[in-house]
Structure formats: C-alpha cells, structure tokens
Amino acid sequence: MDLGRREVRTGIRAGTAARLALAAVPAVFLALFFAYPVAAITARGLYDGGRWRPERIAAVLTDPDIAGVVWFTLWQAAASTVLTLLLALPGAYVMARLDFPGRRMLRAAVTVPFVLPTVVVGSAFLALLGRGGLLDQWWGVRLDTGVAAILLAHVFFNYAVVVRIVGGLWAQLDPRQEEAARVLGASRWTAWRTVTLPALVPSVAAAALMVFLFTFTSFGVVQILGGPRYATLEVEIYRQTAQLLDLPTAAVLTLLQFAAVAALMAFHSRLLRRRRTALGLVDAAGSARRPRGAGQRALLAGVLLQIAVLLLAPLAVLAERSLSGPDGYGLHHYRALGSADAAGGTFTVAPLEAVGNSLAYAATATAVALAVGVPAAVALTLRGPEGRAGRLLRGLDALLMLPLGTSAVTVGFGFLIALDAPPLDLRSSWILVPLAQALVGIPFVVRTLLPVLRAVDARLREAAAMLGASPPRVWREVDLPLVRRALLVAAGFAFAVSLGEFGATVFIARADAPTLPVAVARLLGRAGEASYGQAMALSTILMLLCAATLLALEGVRTDRSGEL
Amino acid sequence: MASLRLDGVTVGYGGRTALDAVDLDVAEHEIVCVLGPSGSGKSTLLRTVAGLTEPDSGRVLLAGRDQRGVPPHRRGVGLMFQDHQLFPTRDVGGNVAFGPRMRGEPRGEVQGRVAELLEMVGLPGAQKRPVSALSGGEQQRVALARALAPSPGLLMLDEPLGQLDRSLRERLVVELRQLFRRLGTTVLAVTHDQGEAFALADRVVVMEAGRIAQTGSPVDVWLSPASEFVARFLGFTNLAAAVVRGRSADTPWGAVPVPPGAPQGPCTVLVRPAGVRLADPGEGLPCTVTARTLRGGGSSEISLLLAPEDGPELEASCPLHTAPGPGTTVSAAFDAAEVVVLPAR
Numbered sequence: 030m031d032l033g034r035r036e037v038r039t040g041i042r043a044g045t046a047a048r049l050a051l052a053a054v055p056a057v058f059l060a061l062f063f064a065y066p067v068a069a070i071t072a073r074g075l076y077d078g079g080r081w082r083p084e085r086i087a088a089v090l091t092d093p094d095i096a097g098v099v100w101f102t103l104w105q106a107a108a109s110t111v112l113t114l115l116l117a118l119p120g121a122y123v124m125a126r127l128d129f130p131g132r133r134m135l136r137a138a139v140t141v142p143f144v145l146p147t148v149v150v151g152s153a154f155l156a157l158l159g160r161g162g163l164l165d166q167w168w169g170v171r172l173d174t175g176v177a178a179i180l181l182a183h184v185f186f187n188y189a190v191v192v193r194i195v196g197g198l199w200a201q202l203d204p205r206q207e208e209a210a211r212v213l214g215a216s217r218w219t220a221w222r223t224v225t226l227p228a229l230v231p232s233v234a235a236a237a238l239m240v241f242l243f244t245f246t247s248f249g250v251v252q253i254l255g256g257p258r259y260a261t262l263e264v265e266i267y268r269q270t271a272q273l274l275d276l277p278t279a280a281v282l283t284l285l286q287f288a289a290v291a292a293l294m295a296f297h298s299r300l301l302r303r304r305r306t307a308l309g310l311v312d313a314a315g316s317a318r319r320p321r322g323a324g325q326r327a328l329l330a331g332v333l334l335q336i337a338v339l340l341l342a343p344l345a346v347l348a349e350r351s352l353s354g355p356d357g358y359g360l361h362h363y364r365a366l367g368s369a370d371a372a373g374g375t376f377t378v379a380p381l382e383a384v385g386n387s388l389a390y391a392a393t394a395t396a397v398a399l400a401v402g403v404p405a406a407v408a409l410t411l412r413g414p415e416g417r418a419g420r421l422l423r424g425l426d427a428l429l430m431l432p433l434g435t436s437a438v439t440v441g442f443g444f445l446i447a448l449d450a451p452p453l454d455l456r457s458s459w460i461l462v463p464l465a466q467a468l469v470g471i472p473f474v475v476r477t478l479l480p481v482l483r484a485v486d487a488r489l490r491e492a493a494a495m496l497g498a499s500p501p502r503v504w505r506e507v508d509l510p511l512v513r514r515a516l517l518v519a520a521g522f523a524f525a526v527s528l529g530e531f532g533a534t535v536f537i538a539r540a541d542a543p544t545l546p547v548a549v550a551r552l553l554g555r556a557g558e559a560s561y562g563q564a565m566a567l568s569t570i571l572m573l574l575c576a577a578t579l580l581a582l583e584g585v586r587t588d589r590s591g592e593l
Numbered sequence: 594m595a596s597l598r599l600d601g602v603t604v605g606y607g608g609r610t611a612l613d614a615v616d617l618d619v620a621e622h623e624i625v626c627v628l629g630p631s632g633s634g635k636s637t638l639l640r641t642v643a644g645l646t647e648p649d650s651g652r653v654l655l656a657g658r659d660q661r662g663v664p665p666h667r668r669g670v671g672l673m674f675q676d677h678q679l680f681p682t683r684d685v686g687g688n689v690a691f692g693p694r695m696r697g698e699p700r701g702e703v704q705g706r707v708a709e710l711l712e713m714v715g716l717p718g719a720q721k722r723p724v725s726a727l728s729g730g731e732q733q734r735v736a737l738a739r740a741l742a743p744s745p746g747l748l749m750l751d752e753p754l755g756q757l758d759r760s761l762r763e764r765l766v767v768e769l770r771q772l773f774r775r776l777g778t779t780v781l782a783v784t785h786d787q788g789e790a791f792a793l794a795d796r797v798v799v800m801e802a803g804r805i806a807q808t809g810s811p812v813d814v815w816l817s818p819a820s821e822f823v824a825r826f827l828g829f830t831n832l833a834a835a836v837v838r839g840r841s842a843d844t845p846w847g848a849v850p851v852p853p854g855a856p857q858g859p860c861t862v863l864v865r866p867a868g869v870r871l872a873d874p875g876e877g878l879p880c881t882v883t884a885r886t887l888r889g890g891g892s893s894e895i896s897l898l899l900a901p902e903d904g905p906e907l908e909a910s911c912p913l914h915t916a917p918g919p920g921t922t923v924s925a926a927f928d929a930a931e932v933v934v935l936p937a938r
Contacts, residue, residue: 486678488674488676488678489678489680491643491645491665491672491674491678492672492674492678492680493680493691493695494645494664494665494666495643495665495666495670495671495672495740496666496671496691496692496695496739496740496742496743497666497667497669497692497695497696497743498666498691498695499664499666500664500666502666502695503666506680506691507680510680510682510683511681511682
C-alpha cells in the first residue's frame with residue numbers, strides 16, 4: 030500500500046531534543062579538535078600586526094611556484110583517477126559478476142592496499158621501482174624519479190575504492206533486468222549499454238570522485254616517491270610549515286585545498302543522493318555466475334594477472350627487501366629494530382617500540398572515533414520533525430566528511446598551536462596523537478554505519494515499540510543486533526586508518542614515542558643500506574598489522590555494510 | 594480488555610487528508626474490521642490508534658482515557674504488521690518473548706507464556722527455530738503469538754492474512770476468529786479483502802477516502818450497501834442510475850422491479866447477480882452471453898456476462914449445468930428480492 034509506505038517514513042518521531050543531544054557529541058568534538066585548530070593555524074598565518082592580511086592570499090596565489098604545485102596536484106589527481114578507473118573497472122566486473130574459486134579471498138586481498146599506510150605504499154614502490162629496487166637490480170630501470178611511480182602507487186591505493194563502490198552496486202543489480210532487455214530483442218552489448226551502464230554511471234562517478242579526492246590530498250606517497258621535484262598541495266603545506274616555517278603561505282594553501290575539497294564533497298553528496306534513486310537491487314550473493322566462454326575466461330585471467338602485478342608484487346617485494354641483507358636473506362633488519370642506536374642515533378628509543386605505541390594509539394583513536402561517530406550516525410538516522418533541526422543535521426553530515434579532505438598536516442600543526450593553552454593544554458599529553466587519528470577514523474565510522482542504520486526497516490522499530498520498548502530500548506534491542514557487524518567493520522576501518530595516519534601524527538608524536546609510520550619515514554629519511562632495510566622491515570610489520578585487521582574484518586563484513 | 598473510541602480524528606499527510614473526522618467505537622471483546630481500498634486511510638487509522646502517527650485534531654480514547662501525548666510503547670495496544678516484521682536477529686522464542694520481556698516479567702514466567710502461546714497458534718516447541726526458516730503461514734502465527742504475548746488491551750491487525758495463499762487464508766481466518774472469541778480479545782483489523790473481513794468481524798466498517806462510508810454487521814453491509822461506492826467495493830457491478838416510480842424503476846435495462854417501500858424518485862439501482870434470472874425467450878431483456886467464468890472456491894455457480902442491446906453489461910449467476918455458452922442469445926429477467934435501491938449518484 031503506497032500510503033502505508035509513505036507513513037512509515039515518518040516512523041517513530043524522536044524528540045528534537047534527543048536528536049540534538051546526540052548530534053552535540055560529534056559537533057562539540059569536531060569544533061574543539063578540528064575546526065578550532067584549523068582556524069587557529071589559518072589565523073596565525075593571515076592575522077598579523079593587529080589586522081587581517083588578505084593581500085597575502087593574492088600574493089601566494091600569483092606565485093608561479095605555487096601555481097606549479099596547484100597544476101601538478103590537479104593533473105596528477107586527474108591522471109590517477111582515469112588510470113585507476115581504466116584498470117579497476119574490469120576488476121569490479123569480475124568480482125561482481127563472475128564466480129570463481131577464491132573470489133572472497135581475492136576481494137579481501139584487493140582491499141588490503143586501501144587500508145595500508147601511505148608510508149608503507151611509498152616504501153613498497155620504492156622497493157620495486159626505486160634506487161636499488163627490484164627493477165633497478167634486474168634491468169637497471171628506475172621509475173622513482175618520474176611521475177609514473179606516483180601514479181602507479183595511487184592506482185595501487187585506490188583500486189579497492191572502485192572495486193568496492195562500483196562492484197558492490199554491480200553485484201546487486203538484478204541480472205533479470207538485462208535478461209528482460211535481451212528478451213525484448215536487445216543484443217548482449219545493447220542490453221548492457223542501455224540497462225546496466227546507466228545504473229552504474231552514478232556509482233562510477235562517485236568512485237571517481239573518491240579517488241580524485243584521495244589523490245588530490247595525497248601526502249605520504251608523494252612525499253616519499255616525489256622527491257624534490259614533485260609536490261602536491263599537501264606536501265607543499267608540509268614543506269612551508271615544517272621546513273620553511275612560512276605560516277602565511279601554508280595558511281593560504283590550506284584554505285585553497287579546503288575550498289577545493291569542500292566543492293568536491295558537495296558534488297559527491299549530490300551524486301550519492303541521486304544514486305539512491307530506485308534501482309532493482311537483489312542479494313549480491315546470488316548474482317554471480319561461473320565464467321562462460323573464452324571471453325569471460327580471458328577477462329578473469331587478465332584481471333587476476335593485473336592484481337598480481339599491480340597489487341601483490343609491490344607488497345611481496347617490500348617483504349623481500351625487508352629480509353634481504355648484505356649477507357643474504359635473514360631477520361637481520363628486524364633484529365636491528367630492537368635497539369635504539371642501531372639506526373645511528375635517529376631514535377631515542379628502539380624503533381620496535383613504535384609497534385607498541387602505534388597499537389595503543391590506534392586502539393584509543395578507535396574508541397574515540399566510535400564514541401563520536403556512533404552518536405553522529407544515530408542522530409543522522411533518527412527521523413524527526415523537519416525544519417531547522419533537520420537542516421542542522423544535514424549540515425553535520427557534510428561536516429563529518431571534512432576531516433577526510435582537510436590537510437592532515439594543517440590539523441597536526443594546528444593541534445600544536447591551538448591546544449597549548451589552558452584550559453585545553455594537551456601539547457605534552459599522549460592523547461593528542463589518538464585525537465588527531467580519530468579525526469580520520471570518524472568519517473569511516475559514519476560512512477560504514479549510516480547505510481546499515483538507514484536500511485533497518487522503520488517498522489521493525491515500530492513493532493518493538495508496540496510491544497512496549499521505549500526508544501532507547503528499541504535502539505538496543507532492534508538496531509544494535511542488526512548493526513553489530515557493521516560496528517565491528519567500522520571499528521576495524523578506524524583502527525587501520527589510525528594505524529597508518531601520517532600527516533598529522535608526524536607533527537605531534539613525541540620524539541620518544543614515534544608511531545610506526547613516523548618511524549618508517551624517519552628511517553627512510555636517512556642515508557644508508559641499514560636504515561633502508563630497517564624501514565622496509567618496519568613497513569612490513571605495519572603492512573602485516575593492517576592486513577591482519579582487514580582480513581579479520583572480512584570475516585564479519587557483509588555486502589551491505591557501508592559505502593566503502 | 595479495553596474499549597476504543599475515536600472522536601473526530603483527522604490526519605493529514607503532505608496536503609492530503611488521510612483521515613477526515615473519523616468517529617469509531619469498538620466495544621470490549623468486539624472484533625471490528627475496517628474494509629477499504631488502498632489509500633482509503635485504514636492503515637493510518639491503525640497507526641493513529643497505536644500512537645505511531647499523531648492526529649491533527651480529534652481524540653483517541655482507550656478504556657476511556659485520552660491518549661494524546663502517550664507514546665506507542667505505553668499505550669498497551671498490540672499491532673500485527675502487514676508483513677509481520679519479525680525480528681530477524683532473534684529466534685521464534687525470542688520474538689514471542691519480546692513483549693513480556695519489555696514489561697520486565699521474570700524469565701521463568703516468560704518461557705512458560707511463550708510455550709503456551711506457541712502451542713495455541715499451532716507451533717508447539719518452535720522456540721529455537723530461526724525466523725528466516727519459517728514459511729509465510731508460520732511467520733504469520735509467530736507474529737500473532739508475539740502480538741498476543743503482552744496481553745494487549747486492544748489487538749490491531751494490519752492486513753493480517755494479506756500475503757498468504759488463498760486456502761491457507763481461508764483456514765486461518767476461521768482459526769483467528771475462534772481464538773479471539775475464546776480469549777475475549779478486543780480486535781481492530783484492517784483489510785482490503787471482503788471475504789477476510791466478513792469471516793473475521795462482528796462488525797464491518799467500510800472506508801472511502803478517509804471517511805467512514807458504512808458501518809454494520811457483515812450481513813447488513815452485504816445485503817444493503819449504503820452507497821454505490823460500497824457496492825462497487827464489495828464487487829457488485831450491476832449498478833445504474835434509475836428513477837423509482839411505484840413498484841419498479843426505470844433503468845437503462847428497462848423496468849426493474851424494486852422491493853416494497855423503496856423511496857420514490859432518482860436513485861442508483863443495484864441488481865445482485867443472483868437477481869438476474871435467465872427467462873424464457875421473449876419474456877425479458879434480450880442479451881448476448883459474452884463471457885462465462887467458473888467462480889471456483891467450492892461453489893458450482895457460473896458467472897455470466899450479458900450484453901443487452903442497450904445499456905451497460907450485466908453480471909448474472911446460474912448453476913453450472915444450465916449455463917449457456919458464449920454467443921448464445923438469452924433473456925434476462927430481474928428478481929425484486931435481489932434489487933437494492935441506493936441513493937442517487
């Protein structure tokens with residue numbers, strides 16, 4: 030009954046007060062630990078001598094060096110996006126529509142790079158393409174001085190984004206719709222072009238935007254592979270802040286990146302909204318078929334080869350380099366990580382301690398991300414009277430995504446500048462690192478939980494209310510059991526990204542308590558065979574930690590959990 | 594058990610009036626069935642009583658108490674949803690135990706009650722079965738046991754048997770009525786299926802576009818629909834504008850005899866199919882048989898579609914062995930006892 034359905038939408042009306050109270054948790058957190066530090070550092074750069082200096086904006090924007098950085102940021106992001114789509118779309122098709130042994134495992138393996146820290150990816154490509162790398166050793170080919178390495182690393186990173194977003198939808202498209210078109214006289218190609226393609230376009234666009242966003246704000250990969258010649262905005266912000274101490278320029282660049290990202294986000298959320306238009310979706314489990322014919326088998330083989338070369342080879346080489354020392358293979362580098370002076374005094378503590386630090390920080394950051402992200406997701410899914418509160422909540426939705434696109438370097442430096450005075454003097458507190466990492470984790474928590482919470486049938490909640498359950502009880506009894514898996518997935522994502530967070534952590538981690546990515550970067554920054562090998566060893570440890578987290582998640586994840 | 598009273602209840606949705614000043618009384622132990630097509634507001638009626646939708650105006654009284662501002666979980670009414678809405682993460686026992694558990698009843702008592710209810714709905718010992726493994730009919734029974742478990746003062750059913758196949762539906766509706774009679778439950782059900790409503794209800798309420806079009810016992814409503822809308826909704830098609838003069842009415846089919854005491858003047862005439870008799874040639878209205886349909890469902894009556902030379906088509910019913918084939922020319926005569934005079938359009 031159509032009327033009945035429409036009524037369901039209004040659901041149980043949660044009090045505006047309850048929704049705003051839930052929304053207050055993320056709002057206060059983001060105001061305190063995101064907006065305030067970013068505003069503080071921006072103001073530090075643009076407010077001088079008792080007045081604002083808007084002329085600095087024009088000065089920076091007309092600087093030819095900066096224009097070069099902006100141009101490079103844009104075109105490498107565009108090129109990375111196109112390349113990723115070209116390489117990953119066949120993969121998305123194969124994972125969505127073809128059924129073959131090991132499909133589940135492969136899908137998990139493909140996702141591993143996405144949660145890998147940029148530092149690890151940088152190291153892996155250095156090991157494959159760089160000086161003394163595998164290609165150098167075999168054929169004398171070095172790609173680390175060109176753009177190719179950066180682009181390949183970006184593809185490596187974002188392959189999973191396309192496979193997850195496009196493939197996830199593709200698997201749920203009802204194959205019978207294409208069959209209906211075939212029965213009506215369309216050829217296989219025409220049926221695909223007229224039925225499947227239009228349904229996929231929004232998700233391809235959404236995936237492309239995500240990839241563009243991630244590569245536009247790329248930091249670790251470019252920092253390690255770009256050398257002195259190539260810098261994205263984010264790398265340039267880091268250089269201006271940390272090396273040149275030119276805060277005004279850094280502030281202008283931060284604003285510039287912020288504006289670009291905000292525009293992209295707005296576009297993305299519009300696309301997402303359009304994606305919700307009714308598509309005939311089915312259970313993904315039933316839509317895959319065994320490959321038929323030479324064409325499909327060749328495609329499958331091609332995709333498997335591509336994944337092996339593009340995604341697995343760099344990781345394998347990374348592990349290989351970590352084991353190879355001057356006297357053959359061994360655990361030499363790993364053992365060296367155990368002492369503070371092995372790396373020639375770069376560290377005041379043994380690099381291996383970074384493992385413990387990282388795990389503790391990431392666990393705390395995960396707890397914080399859940400504590401902030403869960404109330405946010407619940408507030409966004411409770412239905413209530415529209416009006417000002419409703420608009421406020423929609424604003425919150427967008428606000429929650431912003432940390433993903435804001436310069437992590439800015440956030441990190443902002444923490445140091447803004448959170449150093451009472452009542453919020455956290456500069457010397459260990460909690461600073463998990464707080465910064467949680468900022469990156471929150472969007473993942475919210476994006477994972479939102480679709481699952483939205484998919485909970487409002488009438489199930491009503492059924493519970495009719496049986497005497499109060500609203501909080503309804504949440505505990507109905508929503509929680511249904512989102513428990515998604516909560517685990519959200520926690521895992523938050524843990525993995527916290528583990529790998531680099532841009533902000535590099536500023537605020539104390540010298541005597543480095544995290545894994547920071548330690549890796551420090552080792553890579555030093556010359557010498559030994560520290561190179563140790564960097565590879567530490568990267569391998571970090572890779573294994575992230576992969577283990579993700580594979581544990583694959584066990585509990587369902588196809589419906591999350592947009593990521 | 595509690596009585597229910599609706600007092601001028603109006604509910605609007607986005608500029609549309611879903612319920613328009615509805616007054617309704619349901620006495621204790623009474624089974625009332627609201628009957629109406631899609632969009633007539635019957636689901637809104639249930640949701641308003643349940644507290645899931647707030648009325649724009651008017652009052653809902655349960656056992657004499659105004660329910661304004663009382664949230665759904667404190668109203669003490671049960672609602673069985675159209676598609677059951679069993680909790681997918683709980684087994685059968687967990688679903689049935691949900692209501693008593695919310696009321697904080699001790700575990701031992703709850704288990705006993707669950708076993709008793711499952712026995713009653715014909716699923717003894719099904720506690721540990723996952724709800725995903727249940728057939729439609731079994732889900733239906735579990736949903737019923739779950740709704741009855743907290744002993745609601747008023748039990749509401751939204752299209753209770755809508756998704757089941759016909760034979761199961763006909764069996765279950767009889768079982769339901771017997772069960773409610775035995776428990777003395779006050780029931781308010783909504784359905785678009787007149788067979789279901791007639792089999793279940795003490796009293797039927799027919800709704801049209803947010804208003805109550807007719808209230809009465811199933812037999813009363815069937816015998817004398819209050820309006821053309823009600824008649825058409827009940828499946829009658831032999832309806833025509835007419836003018837009553839004396840003991841007969843002028844209709845497009847010619848003169849049709851009307852029951853004694855029919856109001857004079859313009860009206861709408863309804864002839865039930867049983868009142869269209871096949872007469873000897875030359876005696877009545879000449880018609881051609883255009884279709885012949887076996888009714889089925891335990892009846893050996895044939896439904897005939899007759900096209901007169903003039904006027905709208907007529908539906909007639911006659912026994913299987915005497916039914917003429919399509920294309921045959923027959924004569925139709927009308928039986929005053931099966932004719933109802935309704936208000937003019």
